[in-house]
Amino acid sequence: MYRIHILIAMDSHAVAQGARQVKDALIRDLALAGISDEVKIVETGSLGVSNKGVVLVVFPDDVYYVNVTTDDIPDIISEHLLKGRLVERLHFKRPGAEKISEKKAERLDKQVRVVLKNAGIIDPKSIEEYIARDGYEALGRAVTEMTPQQVREEVKKSGLQGRGGAFFPAGMKWDFAAGTDADQKYIICNADEGEPGTFKDRLILEGDPHAIIEGMALAGYAVGATKGYVYIRGEYRMSIEHVQLAIDSARANGLLGQGIFGTGFNFDLEIREGAGAYICGEETALIESIEGRRGEPRDKPPFPPVEGLWGKPTVVNNVETLANIAQIILKGSEWYKGFGTEKSPGTKVFTMVGNINNPGLIEVPMGITLREIIYDIGGGIPDGKGFLLAQMGGTTGGILTEEHLDLPMTVETLRDIGAGLGSGALLVVDDSQCPVDLVKNFVEFFNHESCGKCTLCREGTGRLHELLDRLTSGRGSEKDINLIKVLSSTMMRGAFCGLGQAAPVPILGCLRYFEDIFIQHARDHVCTTNKCEMEAARKGVAA
């Protein structure tokens, strides 16, 4: 028995800040202190605190230490582990716990971790720890006690919507695939996360990979598929490593393969790595990529549940969607509907990034307001600066401003104002930034990531970039703003896939709320934040 457990976050954020070195020092110094057999070190996924260096949690005391370096280890050992005293300078109080009013506390109390139930709590490399927290119980129950149709019904009744960004009802997608006759069907987990500011899937894959495997096996049982692929971005090395380990140990334990739980159900999984292409997050482009081709989107219909991978019915689900499935089967759709709002049930994982004090990952019920996310949970904006705008859902997401701070974040309320929850990335931008410069940055991204298949997106993103470059360098005129508007609305209506159709959303959003600033750039060649260099204007070569 161990007297103390130390959790050390070993997600990509932590590793980028030296977590491996700290762990090595910890092992070494524990041995020096002669207490290696009293303290167990557990590597976990993200502990939910992402920009505070290496994070350790000491149990059973539940004490968080942040910004830990190898030099701090002797202090932690001699003070905390041996003498039971807190090391104050490293101690971190969980954000939001004290400041929020009672009413809000009540609301934040509703935070139940569904998707992130295990992330940061278990060792993602241990199947035993996953099983100890009810892991694979839903799969066992489904294949022995439920028909595939009952599994689909339960997911449909839960109202779960796809968490990849489109919020399509997950159960309905499964029904389409189940209703198509074929000798082979496939389940694909879309782990090609690449939307700027989004890292929820990465932290789920790194922190709780078995939840994805169980979700995929349940999906396979529900629609009659025996084979699945996890398509992971090539850049996500740690995700690939953890999922591969999880697949191997699930197979070794008879939870993947032939005759699962002694029934006639067969299901197996393989990883497919991406090779660097944002567009492969689009499901038909992803399928093209698995088939060994350029990741260019296909014409639809037919949709993948009817004709997908190698022409067979295929369900493509996002990582977060799949991470919900086992919980829904285990605890029931009624339990799941207890979170969120009537039309947007469940929880949502958000990543908070940009100009915010506590960037990181949170799971909250649908319907929380922007103000609560930014100021209560996110700790507000650094350096006493003001709030300019927020972008919800990644780089194709809609723009939210001051007037939206108290809007409940649900699929339908955001849709009403021309925005969406998208990937759940919340980019917070402070008032020292320039919206024109920001839009130029968005367009650079789209121009780089356009796959080139359709003219409107390939050429449109390029022309938009030129126009914005004119505005931000002092060569623009008010005509350019008009051209941006016309081109944007043409792309929205005519581009082949979601990338080109959604690219103008943040551009038009910024134009709607900050048109005066755009005009200032175009007509007066002035950028009050000095983010735009306006060199041409200074040299007197304005158009």
Added chain:
Amino acid sequence: MPEMNIIDEIVENYNNVKTPLIYILKDVQKEFGYLSESILTRVAKKTKIPMRNIYGVATFYSLFTTKEKGKYIIRCCNNAPCHVNGSKEVLDKIKEYLGVDFGETTADKIFTLEFTSCLGICAVAPVMMVNDDVYGNLTPEKAVAILKDYKMKGTSNV
């Protein structure tokens, strides 16, 4: 040529995998550093996939390269979360330190400088990746210090 045998072997390793082209190209690139025309021609011959398709794939994905690159590939992120946290100053400093622009390789073939799209570690923005290692919370000074370490490593064991 021994090179050709290696390519053939890699292709054969994937005999049991359906549509493995991307995996084959990854392994081949790992072996030779980049995907030259003669290498791709051999892959085409061995896999019986038309060369035009193979070239299409090799030039579509950002992790593939048809040109020789430096020993260390620096992938810098300038997506919005990094941008609003000051990535531009970091990128300018890196360019100045290396004396090359994005897409270029230094004359000593130690560094190739590239952009990457979001690496998903935005909570420690701005970030960059050097080969497989990621670095966060960059400042112009910190980025240069990291690259100096690599440069020392790169010149000592060439």
